[in-house]
Amino acid sequence: MAALATLSLSRQSVSMGIVRREWLIVAGVALAAAAILLAMGRTPMCTCGTIKLWHGAVHSAENSQQISDWYSFSHIIHGFLFFALLGWLLPRLSLDLTLGIRLAIATLIESAWEIAENTPMVIDRYREATMAFGYSGDAVINSLSDIGMMIAGFLFAARFGWKIWVPLAIAFELFTLWMIRDNLTLNVVMLLWPIDAIRVWQGGA
Template identity: 65%
Template structure:
């Protein structure tokens, strides 16, 4: 048993998480994704959204969305798999196993997000006209950000997690005219007025 940010994780679960992350990295490389930014450098933070470096380095404005993924995955896996059952029996999955489920979902999204169908969708339906996909480094960082969000939600009261999520959404909305809510909206049901506003119109 090891402890990560105050959450006890069984060794076999930690190994499962590492295998999921390594598998995602291997599949992304097999899909032709660059290991790091094709510019040849690695930056801790890329703040320019409409630059070739966006989604290529360790962190950027969209990292906040992945932290919120962790909040949502914590809530979702608790609701479906982590609550005590009415007959008093233990939950279906312990918290560390639910973290592994969340990593599997996030890794699956990273693979889907970097597939041609989603890249094309971003380029046609959102303001990300020059989006070509993530580097493997950025995708792994996104998984790490989700894990950080999950672990934060596991330790904090619900109201604190909700306030932080709202704060992140408002911060990115104000700073880059985009956030997780708008990202989901524009991918699933594009609104031309929103697209024009995001483009500065």
């Protein structure tokens, strides 16, 4: 636990804030990801013609098409994990980077995943191995929201430390597991090592 404590910035250092230049870098990375997704042929918003703040039906055509959904919790956890990983890794590479630059790196990683996630290869993998049987990729508005959720998680972890974000991440995982039979952990497991029994259970059997 002592090692985890070193991953958290002091309240004083976080309160100093992120300078405008660093926010511009973060915004630029997110907008570049959106432009790439549009160039890949992703739809800007749900083809249903409406924009919703929340869509809770997992097995529906609007899943991953609206601003937020059950998988938004996973992207918040991404932010927690990226904060911890970069806090541990960068000092060992002798890179003493500001919080804002670390956030920009985390945004770059998240944006790269959003792009990869919407390639035909990964979409097909989701359909074959996970509970996302009819998954057709994300609308750009949903991808941008996912990036925003990650940013929120990163800043939350920086502000409050591991004693708060670790239990919160576990709570999110248990909550989404109970609500939709899926979470970040199962998503990773089913993408990398599909287990038929889990897939059947997630399908409602």
